[in-house]
Amino acid sequence: MMQRPPPEDFSLKETRPHLGGGKITGDKLTSTYDLVEQMQYLYVRVVKAKELPGKDLTGSCDPYVEVKLGNYKGTTRHFEKKSNPEWNQVFAFSKDRIQASFLEATVKDKDVVKDDLIGRVVFDLNEVPKRVPPDSPLAPQWYRLEGTKGEKVRGELMLAVWFGTQADEAFPEAWHSDAATVSGTDALANIRSKVYLSPKLWYLRVNVIEAQDLIPSDKGRYPEVYVKAIVGNQALRTRVSQSRTINPMWNEDLMFVAAEPFEEPLILSVEDRVAPNKDEVLGRCAIPLQHLDKRFDHRPVNSRWFNLEKHIMVDGEKKEIKFASRIHMRICLEGGYHVLDESTHYSSDLRPTAKQLWKPNIGVLELGILNATGLMPMKNKDGRGTTDAYCVAKYGQKWIRTRTIIDSFTPRWNEQYTWEVFDPCTVITVGVFDNCHLHGGGEKNGGGGKDSRIGKVRIRLSTLETDRVYTHSYPLLVLHPNGVKKMGEIHLAVRFTCSSLLNMMYMYSVPLLPKMHYIHPLTVSQLDNLRHQATQIVSMRLTRAEPPLRKEVVEYMLDVGSHMWSMRRSKANFFRIMGVLSGLIAVGKWFEQICNWKNPITTVLIHLLFIILVVYPELILPTVFLYLFLIGVWYYRWRPRHPPHMDTRLSHADSAHPDELDEEFDTFPTSRPSDIVRMRYDRLRSIAGRIQTVVGDLATQGERLQSLLSWRDPRATALFVLFCLIAAVVLYVTPFQVVALLTQ
Template structure:
């Protein structure tokens, strides 16, 4: 029913502190990485590396057998690739098995023939697991050795080179190892179960400054129909505005933008079209390799160039015999911008495209992905094949897939360089839907289970955090808990002075202020980037699925939502409550409801009139005192999903269906759908502006609430210094300097934001707790 409220979830969505058995110390005296398993529980694995074999017997002599190797521990077994007609095969494959799962005392290695002739088993080896050596990650890799193979009668038949050892998940063989518990997976899909690290390609902004065309010829003599230019790059298309024909010499002076990924191996196609946007025909075409565009790092305009246009539907000889039509443009690859692929509110990277413009690293973020619990069954038979994905900056990591387990344990650790502390890392859990497909069949999808974000600015540097995060997924039927994920992480910073300096410089690269792009242009570039990244990363090996990239990057555009609208309104009301309370106190003082308070206020006002010098120091000292009083109330946990703030429990089923209704709407009536979609888009923009206002005020409030401990401490120090300085500088001089600074001539203004503006933009807000 439309007005029916969704049922309040009974699940516990609170963030919980945990105490896992990790190797890192809880003290904060050390800085940096201590070991590759510092933030995870050390897990022992039995590794077996099968290298190659020699002189395997065949029914008709050499190279007449189809050999493969079977690694067997109790009921668990896995096989290598099978070679056809080869007595000297080379496999070089690694197998791994968690030692805690080993129940048998013996490891068996069987060399078999796929088509048995003398017998299926060509030879065998056995090792006592208790006698297999143990190596730690600091040791060099274990050398492989030759072993003689014996048949069932004890006769030596060829030899096999292998090595086996007991190691941890920090072993260099771990990412490439095939785990014995994944034996049910097709050999073709084993690669989908391994740990992998991916890097996003660099993203450039291709700027097209369309100037004018010259000597356009109308073969069909349509008349003075308007002209526009259509630019196509791969699957992306952009159109210019319609302009007058101007006797075949139209002028635009318009810019178009494309997101481009390295390497620049694409062609940019231009087509000059005559007619309307719905009914037009081409009167000239040209193509330009993207790599020919000028690369630039600042806002300087490249030189304009003329490009000859070829007329369609005529031969090359006829085209050369006629007057040449030309198109005048400026093409540039701007590497000084940061092209967002994530939601700008939760960005993990703010560096420009060109690496030599990057800031120096301020520290390292270490993440230990421990385990998950209570995951829902995502497949028939109450099965879930879960893996975890983490993204920060251009680096994506993917844990191994734990087969058929609702409580998977990964215990994998990863690190990232941090260039700005006011960024977020995204961690998500997926169900692997590509494990049992046959080669070339891609009907499955990686179903999303849940996602969490960690804001680095809320963390105390060099401190280890161990939390169990609830995986909350908002669905049309309401909020659902999809289990929990346990993480251990820390932000290591060797130089606090370098970290504090970051708060005073702009978040975005300099080119965003000296030659800014509009919000619409940035939004369009982000949509193109998500599309390009999804396409490019789907061609990696193993492939990043499009649904994974889309979910990690929050590709769905935020439209109107009653739930978010109410939440943003309540945020504004909360931040304005202080002004309302101040007005109420002012009214009580004016009404003399408390004569003592009114007399004290009058006395303070007269003192300030007589001694205005103490006004600014008094304000600064009061702010510092308020910060000190707020210290015991500082947040004990990092920000996470806030159900009350997000209005999830109060949202009705009808409102949630509206929130998940795509554009265009699924309603049948076309007119109603058109008006409804237009209304949703407008209200979505209005709600976004309301949210930005609330976010701005919350960022200012966070200076006093210890939400970002580093920034609050620095603000308190500045209040103390400012109070002491203004105590001795005449009040009139301070006010005069401030007025002159605010009203300074534009010649003395810089496009770079002021220091305090940069600082405010980096502060946390309640937006971090919104779903």
């Protein structure tokens, strides 16, 4: 009999790494780079050269420097016909991979056939000094160039060579020996660690009130006028005005997302629907966003009249009409809202747009990205599987990207980053990706495709104890069409340091979102559309950075597409609701057992407690809160000791049917054959029919209660009114305690 393979381990594992040079976990650390393991590097700073001899027939040279350590070799850029070049480039060689005793820095002349040797400098690694940050940078020195036999040659090279760690200020911009197979300036920039900032997003509210003196081309008909507004790639329109005159009215709000710096104007056009699928522009105007009013609360801004421009064609040329129609609007940039670009449940920032409304920060979040283990091969190179992994972390407006570790299933990053925290009820997201933009060629060679997602981890700050270092290995779980799959594990160190306990406790007493979301709430459809526009703007801006943070990475981090229908998500949310209501259901069953005398002793005690509360009703609320207090104290010893992680059982990722997963990964609109779409549509109709029946039953019961006073059923209403009169008299003459006791 065949044995079933053991299930994959999706659990979270606590680790004890050597942070900051010591074996630390759970304690407060004090050094500056203390949430990562120290990594030793040999740094070589190539500054410049002077008096280099000519090697060409013209008596000039095209110099560059080759830094070689064993099998690893890095080169600077070359200059044409320059005997005194300046490079100022840094090379970093991992000490763990050093397999040589000498370092060579060779100056060469770039040539078409074979590069000529100008001279070199050789260093014995045993004599290289060590530098420990925050020491001052090591000063470079001039070294005379030597030939291949050790003889002195013409020319000098300025260098600085030292041993350091990843805390060195030269680390971020250095060429790394891990990237020895990568060539090209763009590719090298694409593997270095970078920090990005999301653009500052505003909601733009356009309240279209009315228009005056419109001039339709056909004056013998009533115009059907509406207003179209465009900001960038966002386009919205009002309803057709009910007042079909040349002075139509709307009083309708249109909401957009705009990002600083404001590059695109608001373009408004008043159009007349003259026939189906045929509209005539009656006027147009462009409004720069940087000149608009900014609103920080619910008080209305002043309205303004704008002139509408209209052009007509005369002999093939545009001619402007002198008489201008006008449109009356109230336009403002809303600073009191938080522009949602993430799912509310996993939001990393909840502050309003306007800085004037920000509260002081409550602490600092520090993240150490240590390493990953057991990564899966994501692409093929030279006939074998390989992975070039990097991490992206997003919290608030700050995105970070680690350097790419080339061709490794166990990459070690050991990079540390810091964020300011303004609300503890926020989430940091860490994603791991495979870099597909390092080598030339097509998608199969890893050059032209999208960066593949390896996995994602979320950590909610409210689940972390302050000033404690959490070191855990998180499984990287990805849902594929054939089920949930573990793509490896990522090792993180996290610490949340609170600067003001009072401010943090105050944040628990205020609403989750800024108050404008509750004073003037946006509709669900508006929020969904605005969030889509916000994610598109953020991904477009970050794609334009250098090196770019690519669209597929940003969309994966922001959960774009999570609102799409999924049978798995629906079942998971249903059981989540049932889990929340399980306490009430358990209380109902317990109450039924008491009423049926399943346990006589418990029933007698509950009746005694009920009589005491009836006689002394002022004890009801204190008793309830005391009971909740005792429950909280009782559960203290079972409190979680590590951050929560993805539960494959709760999300139904481990039990989803293959067809449900195929439906979840289907494109929108669908790309599946018609028979499969018909089957899924029938299944959705069946589920929606059951929901429709339950909702209809609830509505029926509500309508029956509502109709008791409406005289729709005269006999029922008469009986209910008579019952209310008798009950009012009885309750007036009978003490409340007696009534409560009689209800037992």
